[in-house]
Amino acid sequence: MTPDQLMAPAAIKPFEIVVVDDSPEDIRLIRDAFSLWKGKRRVQVFLNGVEALNHFKNCPQETLPDLILLDWNLPGIKGEQVLEDLKNDKGLRKIPVVIFTSSSAPADRLRATKLGADRFITKPLDIDDFFNVIAGLEDFVNAPGR
Amino acid sequence: LRRIRRPDRLYLAGALFILVFITILSFQDWNTFGSTALEVEQTRQILQHTESLLSSVKDAETGQRGFVITGDDQYLEPYKSAVAAVPSELSQLRALSANRATVRPRIDALEVLVREKLEELNDTILLRRKQGFQAAEEVIKTNRGKKTMDEIRRVGGEIENEAYTRLTIESRQWQQEGQQTQLTMALGAGILFCFLLLATFDIGKAAAERDRLIVDLQLANARTGAGRDLLQTTLASIGDAVIATDSFAKITFLNPIAEELTGWKQADAAGQPLDRVFKIVNERTRAAVENPATKVLREESIVGLANHIVLIARDGSERPIDDSGAPIRTERGETIGVVLVFRDVTERRATENALRESEERLRLASDAGEIGIWDWDVVHNRLTWSESMYALHGVEPGAFPGKIEDLTPLVHPDDRALLEASIQRSLREREPHRLEFRVVHPDGGVRWLATSARAHYDEEGKPVRMLGAVTDTTERKKSEQQLRLLNQTLRRTNQDLQQFSYAASHDLKEPLRTVSNYLQLLRHRYGGQVLGQEALELIQVAIAGAQRMHALVEALLDYSRAGEVGASTIEPVVVEHAVNDALTNLQGSIGETGAAISIGPLPTVTANRLHLTQVFQNLVSNALKYRSEQPPRISISASDQHEEWQFLVEDNGVGIPPQYNSQIFGIFKRLHGKEYPGAGIGLATCKKIVERYGGQIWVESEPGKGSSFFFTIPKTSNIAADAAGA
Numbered sequence: 001m002t003p004d005q006l007m008a009p010a011a012i013k014p015f016e017i018v019v020v021d022d023s024p025e026d027i028r029l030i031r032d033a034f035s036l037w038k039g040k041r042r043v044q045v046f047l048n049g050v051e052a053l054n055h056f057k058n059c060p061q062e063t064l065p066d067l068i069l070l071d072w073n074l075p076g077i078k079g080e081q082v083l084e085d086l087k088n089d090k091g092l093r094k095i096p097v098v099i100f101t102s103s104s105a106p107a108d109r110l111r112a113t114k115l116g117a118d119r120f121i122t123k124p125l126d127i128d129d130f131f132n133v134i135a136g137l138e139d140f141v142n143a144p145g146r
Numbered sequence: 147l148r149r150i151r152r153p154d155r156l157y158l159a160g161a162l163f164i165l166v167f168i169t170i171l172s173f174q175d176w177n178t179f180g181s182t183a184l185e186v187e188q189t190r191q192i193l194q195h196t197e198s199l200l201s202s203v204k205d206a207e208t209g210q211r212g213f214v215i216t217g218d219d220q221y222l223e224p225y226k227s228a229v230a231a232v233p234s235e236l237s238q239l240r241a242l243s244a245n246r247a248t249v250r251p252r253i254d255a256l257e258v259l260v261r262e263k264l265e266e267l268n269d270t271i272l273l274r275r276k277q278g279f280q281a282a283e284e285v286i287k288t289n290r291g292k293k294t295m296d297e298i299r300r301v302g303g304e305i306e307n308e309a310y311t312r313l314t315i316e317s318r319q320w321q322q323e324g325q326q327t328q329l330t331m332a333l334g335a336g337i338l339f340c341f342l343l344l345a346t347f348d349i350g351k352a353a354a355e356r357d358r359l360i361v362d363l364q365l366a367n368a369r370t371g372a373g374r375d376l377l378q379t380t381l382a383s384i385g386d387a388v389i390a391t392d393s394f395a396k397i398t399f400l401n402p403i404a405e406e407l408t409g410w411k412q413a414d415a416a417g418q419p420l421d422r423v424f425k426i427v428n429e430r431t432r433a434a435v436e437n438p439a440t441k442v443l444r445e446e447s448i449v450g451l452a453n454h455i456v457l458i459a460r461d462g463s464e465r466p467i468d469d470s471g472a473p474i475r476t477e478r479g480e481t482i483g484v485v486l487v488f489r490d491v492t493e494r495r496a497t498e499n500a501l502r503e504s505e506e507r508l509r510l511a512s513d514a515g516e517i518g519i520w521d522w523d524v525v526h527n528r529l530t531w532s533e534s535m536y537a538l539h540g541v542e543p544g545a546f547p548g549k550i551e552d553l554t555p556l557v558h559p560d561d562r563a564l565l566e567a568s569i570q571r572s573l574r575e576r577e578p579h580r581l582e583f584r585v586v587h588p589d590g591g592v593r594w595l596a597t598s599a600r601a602h603y604d605e606e607g608k609p610v611r612m613l614g615a616v617t618d619t620t621e622r623k624k625s626e627q628q629l630r631l632l633n634q635t636l637r638r639t640n641q642d643l644q645q646f647s648y649a650a651s652h653d654l655k656e657p658l659r660t661v662s663n664y665l666q667l668l669r670h671r672y673g674g675q676v677l678g679q680e681a682l683e684l685i686q687v688a689i690a691g692a693q694r695m696h697a698l699v700e701a702l703l704d705y706s707r708a709g710e711v712g713a714s715t716i717e718p719v720v721v722e723h724a725v726n727d728a729l730t731n732l733q734g735s736i737g738e739t740g741a742a743i744s745i746g747p748l749p750t751v752t753a754n755r756l757h758l759t760q761v762f763q764n765l766v767s768n769a770l771k772y773r774s775e776q777p778p779r780i781s782i783s784a785s786d787q788h789e790e791w792q793f794l795v796e797d798n799g800v801g802i803p804p805q806y807n808s809q810i811f812g813i814f815k816r817l818h819g820k821e822y823p824g825a826g827i828g829l830a831t832c833k834k835i836v837e838r839y840g841g842q843i844w845v846e847s848e849p850g851k852g853s854s855f856f857f858t859i860p861k862t863s864n865i866a867a868d869a870a871g872a
Contacts, residue, residue, distance in 0.1 A: 023656060023660075025660045025663075025664070026656075026660070029663060029667075102655050102656045102659060104700060105703075105707065106756045106759065106760070107707075107756065110756065123659060125659050125662050125663070125693055125696055126662075126666065127662075127663045127666035127667050127670060128666075130663060
């Protein structure tokens with residue numbers, strides 16, 4: 001990552017990432033992990049589903065996120081509900097949603113897949129895996145056809 | 147029967163009378179007519195003979211004159227024949243006038259005159275002959291002869307006149323009499339004809355009626371015959387015994403049942419006095435009971451038999467009977483016999499005894515306060531209670547007023563409408579009235595009562611009676627409530643447990659992961675510069691501990707989740723798909739170990755796909771984990787065992803000593819030490835899932851050669867029903 005790349009022209013819009021997670025410890029790790037991304041990005045965090053949904057529904061079209069990292073077990077409305085609302089909204093449906101959760105329950109995975117989640121990733125126990133998974137998302141979102 | 151109408155004899159008698167009358171009348175008329183005719187004839191003959199006499203006298207005179215004048219004897223011929231005829235004429239006349247008073251004297255007079263004339267003629271003739279013409283002429287000139295002749299003519303004319311007159315009268319009378327006879331006969335014939343006509347008509351009518359009556363009679367006969375046959379058949383086939391007697395109490399008829407009960411055959415019994423065949427005594431006293439036929443004949447009314455009567459059959463066997471006798475009466479009300487109807491009541495007696503015993507038991511049960519009986523006369527609204535009902539309802543014995551509405555104040559206010567509705571519904575819909583309701587005792591205690599009742603209806607379908615039983619179900623109700631409470635608690639506990647599992651999955655795992663993640667981060671960032679070797683080792687131990695605990699929590703979670711289903715997730719599953727899911731999940735370790743996995747043909751089963759995935763994943767994972775030095779070779783296959791599918795996961799791993807074959811499916815049972823990582827819960831989870839489907843799991847193994855894990859899944863599983871009922 002060169003200074004030139006960091007000082008990219010303002011015209012280049014940063015990659016908008018929204019993280020919905022209630023765990024500050026994980027948020028720190030997630031932020032650290034996203035810092036490994038090569039491209040320009042902006043990570044915005046919401047601690048619960050209601051605030052996240054409010055944001056999505058009220059923000060201007062151009063500031064809509066390019067990727068949502070959604071925890072499954074949220075206080076208040078659950079990740080499942082947030083996912084369902086997103087996928088039921090014409091304007092938001094196309095945003096890739098990655099479920100990033102502690103749950104390894106097959107039922108949760110199945111449910112998320114059914115509702116239209118793009119990935120279901122259990123938060124790894126191993127810190128290297130943790131970073132690698134987040135870093136790997138850059139390739140995932142930039143993959144041809146997306 | 148109608149009296150046969152006879153042709154009215156009056157008509158025939160009338161006709162006969164008229165006939166006799168006419169005959170007599172005609173006979174009389176005829177007689178009269180005949181006698182009149184004789185009179186007429188007589189008169190006519192008198193007339194004729196008178197004329198003939200006069201004519202003869204004239205002939206005689208003419209002949210005399212001719213002789214006198216001529217002297218020729220030739221002229222005497224008429225004279226002679228006339229003189230010869232005169233006597234007979236006279237005698238005829240005399241005879242004819244014998245009974246005629248008016249004619250007789252004239253005839254006599256005429257006779258005298260005729261004799262006188264004839265004498266005169268004779269005298270003159272003699273004179274002429276002897277003395278000649280002159281002498282005779284002299285005599286003639288005396289006119290004595292002429293005078294006599296005139297006299298004769300006068301008397302003859304008188305006779306003739308009278309005869310003529312009489313003849314006129316008589317012939318008129320004769321004619322009248324003829325007409326009268328004719329009239330009488332015509333009238334009589336007319337009346338006779340009328341009578342005969344009436345009689346004929348009547349006879350015709352009577353004949354027609356007779357014909358009709360004959361037909362009626364034949365019909366009536368046929369009917370009576372049919373009726374008798376029907377009656378005979380009815381009596382013969384009736385379920386009760388029937389004996390008929392005549393008015394002297396002698397048997398005339400026994401039906402087969404009566405034959406059976408008395409032991410007498412109809413042929414033997416007929417004509418026997420009733421008490422010989424129908425021997426009855428009092429069951430207890432053995433005293434003879436009065437012959438019911440005699441009693442019926444005496445009292446001329448229906449009599450019932452006294453209770454406890456035993457009939458002694460011909461063979462001496464005895465059986466209790468029940469009977470009644472009735473007089474057989476004709477239409478006119480004369481008693482012509484007796485009919486006895488009786489039946490064997492042995493069975494009924496037994497039933498009655500059984501009923502009495504059962505009533506006794508019921509009464510005992512009732513008295514013991516277990517069951518209350520109530521009987522509601524719907525028509526008169528009288529509710530009768532058995533003794534125990536008072537205790538059940540908390541009412542002083544005998545203090546219940548006895549109307550259905552008196553029940554209301556005893557019932558818990560919340561249940562009153564329910565009770566009434568149930569009774570009404572039962573009466574209306576002819577369904578049993580079954581209800582559990584509460585009553586409030588005077589001490590304020592609430593008791594549960596269960597009632598079960600059924601209504602009885604009259605022929606018009608109106609409810610007349612309702613009979614019911616009541617039991618106190620308070621204790622049962624309490625137990626039920628306790629059970630329900632326990633069930634609720636259990637369900638809640640289960641839910642809590644599940645929530646705990648879920649909490650464990652996230653709320654316990656998260657901090658462990660955080661510990662693990664951050665320890666690793668610490669080692670990562672400061673490992674090389676700040677921390678010494680020992681510190682790194684300590685961090686490593688802490689990380690391993692956290693990860694191990696994480697794994698245990700994860701395993702426990704898996705186990706608790708195993709077999710957990712929602713009804714909707716049971717569906718036909720292509721087993722191969724589930725196997726592929728499992729292999730995908732194990733992709734990492736498969737790659738690491740270089741395992742070769744072969745999959746045989748697999749069926750489709752009704753199950754939860756995740757369950758199958760988990761079972762296969764655990765078994766393959768085990769095979770990979772407990773591999774020998776050789777690269778693992780794993781084969782997955784299935785076989786059809788009719789009722790179930792049997793699956794096999796075979797490996798070439800280290801194998802399991804036989805003594806552990808069953809142990810390994812226990813929770814946290816691990817055969818190996820730390821050299822094989824794992825929580826020791828995988829096979830337990832498999833067992834839990836397979837058994838949830840009603841299947842079995844077992845292992846066949848030879849240490850050092852490999853293991854074969856078998857499990858079965860029934861083709862028709864009851865898990866769906868269980869899940870739905872859970």
